[in-house]
Amino acid sequence: MLREQLIPLVRRIGPEPELAPARAARCASTVPGLALTRYVPRFPASVELGREAIVNWLEPTVQRFLTAPTP
Template identity: 50%
Template sequence: MTGTGTRRSEATRDAIRTAARERFAADGYERTTIRAVAKDAGIDPSMVMRYYGNKEGLFAAAVAVDLKLPDLTTLPRDEVGRALVTHFLDMWEENEVLTALLRVGVTNEAGAARMQTIFRDQLLPTARAVCPDPEQSGTRAALCATQLLGLALTRYILRLPPVVTLPREELTAWLSPTIHRYLTAPHPAA
């Protein structure tokens, strides 16, 4: 393939992924169709199938997520919770892919599987790095996820007025101690 053909092919893929991200975020997994994504991208539906095979393949490509989690081991121990909360707020406010993934994750098996993979591959190692007992890192990372995903669901999906209107700094002040405790405090049964 020529350089021009390769660039055109990549531009088409990018247009499809962008349209799919927006459509999954707006409509969720079940209501998003290959036809709708193709229409949004300004191409024939057969091109979506050519590049991504099916809706599941399209979803996987559209919601590829690198959380770019900070290295918590380089921070003073008492800043771990705040750093993680601040990072996640930045990610949710700058990345519509996460909104799409959360919306789909709560209603669809493919979305839930994608969320579980991100948890296992990205959040769990971050928790493991700062937990006092590495054997507890799975539980501690899961507890962090309950808070962070609950925040995202209520602030960015359900848009509950008290959570939406809460200033970021105040939200961070409320949530940071909980995340910090989940990651670094001694086990409550100890």
């Protein structure tokens, strides 16, 4: 999925297409991290988050990974 779907998307929307693999990898690690804490050890703080809260918390981070200038 990362190679076939996410990297091409990041190449189109990111400011530096050559950094698409690194940016895609950062995004791909963030979302599964929340899913892991929510469904495997079932951390209460993760389990209690509703859909809107998840989007509100993750969106700025994913957006930054995709489009922010390279630090």
